Amino acid sequence: MLDSYLSALGYMASNPFTFLLIIFSVVWGIAFGSIPGLTGIVGVALLIPFTFAFDPIEGLLLLGGVYVGSTFGGSISAILFNTPGSPEAACTALDGYPMARKGQAGKALGIALAASAIGGIFGTVVLMVAAPPLARLALEFGPPEYFALAVLGITAIASIGNGSVLKALMAGLLGLGVATIGLDPLTGMPRFTFGSMMLLTGVGFVPAIIGIFALAEVLQRFGEGPQKGYVIDDVSTELPTIGEFIQTRITLLRSSVIGTVIGALPGVGATTAAFIAYSEASRWSRHPEKFGTGVPEGIAAPESANNAAVGGSMIPLLALGIPGSATTAVMIGGLTIHGIIPGPQLMQTNSDLVYSVFIGMMLANLLMLLVGVRMARYFALVLKAPYALVGPAIVVLCMTGVYALQNNVVDLAVMLVFGVVGFAMRRFGFPVASFIIGLVLGPIAELSLRQGLMLSDYDVTAFVTRPIAGTLLLFSAASLVYGLVGQFLRARRKLNGDTGPDTSEEAKA
């Protein structure tokens, strides 16, 4: 194995061009990630024709760097403008933007950047040392396991946010409901499309989050009128100190593991990983009620998870030839054109390629730290402009981006509608996080439940008798019961007039 690394390093050292490619690709990736509507997938797809002119190794390094950069890039606009530049970063906006509004934009960006790099490096290390066994583990995940995973994430709906549980549940159910619009995933019949041919695509995740975050924010800010003290002009990105780093180490580690594993599962990727990591971070936190108000863990969890998922999704790609995410699926297309057949033999027959990619992704993650600090600073300059100019510009950018994504006019309507929905939700204290989690995990839960039932000939016990699925479901149930009991105890103590710290139950967790 060491030989392979040395030979790959030798190849890269003799081709300084490869390093230029990595630098270019990370910058390109961050730029694509940070602009709403231009996702990492588009960034990769656009570069594929250029890779024809390169060696396969150079081509794959280019695509891998874009993938790494774009996964972080989305968080810049999510933190600064509440406008997630890519779906992976939607979760980062939940705590990143509130922190920025508190005047700590630089700190929020720093946490996102450091967490991204840590998660990315973690995912890459796992990819380097354990790709084949982890790919085999991913094969153990059938529909029941996907269902259990989605349920685990959905149960967090009730515990997120500091408002009422009832409102959180209502928002979550609304998200689950909206996710059913479009073609039925198993029978192909239209559901809740009201005869619209264009609505058959369903409510797209990107248009919905752009509406609910970005547009709602613009509406909110214009509703408030010009206000002093709201101006974020702290444009310097500060990486977290060692002390802060140690404080979030458990969150970082847990989220990186979650991200790598979920990334390695085919069909679910960085977005799901970010939300499940966020759910778990709030579940295990001593102060879950503070999530959504700008806590460091709320940024560190999704950012480390979504970048760890990048390495994770390369696992089945390189070990089995199965793409772990939409972006890696595009990469497979690029490889095929070079005459490289992705499959289990890739690591033997093209070891130079595989090991160069390992090294390249490692470099890309380190470079991201350097480039990210710079690029975030330029982005933050926009904040110096008055919001009366920035706000409309954000709306125009979002509308262009949302339309460009799928060339579907209905997506624009969806964005506008969800802008109003998001505005109303905030106005009346419904947590946006619950709604988005329902929207992301609902389709996975529905599809895998129905697939699993078809496979087991409608025997429900198949979901609890399988070890992985059973454990995950048991854990979800236990966590719900624990949460309910905790709430009951809190409510009773309040009745008894006890004003002591009401987080003591969580402290034990």
Next chain:
Amino acid sequence: MFPIQSMRAALMVAAVGSVLAAMPARADDYPSRTVEAIHQFGPGGGTDRFIRAIGDPFQTITGQTLVPISVQGGGGVPAAVTFMQRPSDGYNLMAVGPEQVINHVLGRMNIDELQPIARIQYDQGLFLVSKDSPFKSVEDLIKTAREKPGSLKVAVTGTAGFDDALVGLWNLKSGAELTTVPFSASEMVSNTLGGHVDLMYEEYGPARGLIESGDLRPLVLFSEFRLPVLGDVPTAAELGFDVTLGRWRGFAMHASDDEANANAMFSILDQAAASQSYKTIEKESGLQFRSKILGPKQFKEFMQHEVEIYTDILKQLGYVD
């Protein structure tokens, strides 16, 4: 190690070759700007790559670009609606395949509004099982499926689409009834390898890596003849079941488009599909076996024939009455 130079040289050779070949076809200055091809799949997917692969020689031949426009989801209906709203000026193409025929049969679009131009790719698919599967041959599979109809699950991609129609036709012809369970392309493979489903349906190209490594075992091929690279895999026709449906890809214009433009476009696509750069990609994708280019007239007949076949299948499956 001089990729840029070698590419330039290759482009020049291709350009000279294609200019020579292109001369008689270009009656006037059509196409004089970018041509857009609408399709229903994601960026980077098989159809997107197909358009880009044709777009490369297309540019050398015409000096204009051919750009794929992806309008995803909704079983291809939004893509068709978007295409129909665009002007019939010869600069809007639609990438067509069995999905359009199926949507036509289901009453979700009308392919008579399309003017077929060229069918370029014609793929062939296989039933595949994991290497740990108890089914060593297609006979094993048929035996179990006939004993317990519907108990075997076959993973497919898409919903009420081409894969469903193919399995439906197999069920009707063979009496070895299988139940389809739709997955995304990658989950279909992972669920088959992980033993969560009994078998899967996939085209040869995407499955090739796992066939060569021995992780997936091909049982039966759907084509008129065996593949030279899989000499010992029987065709369904050999077993007495007439199932040769395959996924195909081509281009169409609006029915109201100028016929002269349609003919000019066919001649460009014909040259593009014969170019070295496209042929290489075709071969790397395992599409060289059945792909024979069909011109506007033949393609139209082919599509009409497909409509009859799919109407028949979807009727028997109960999707239409």
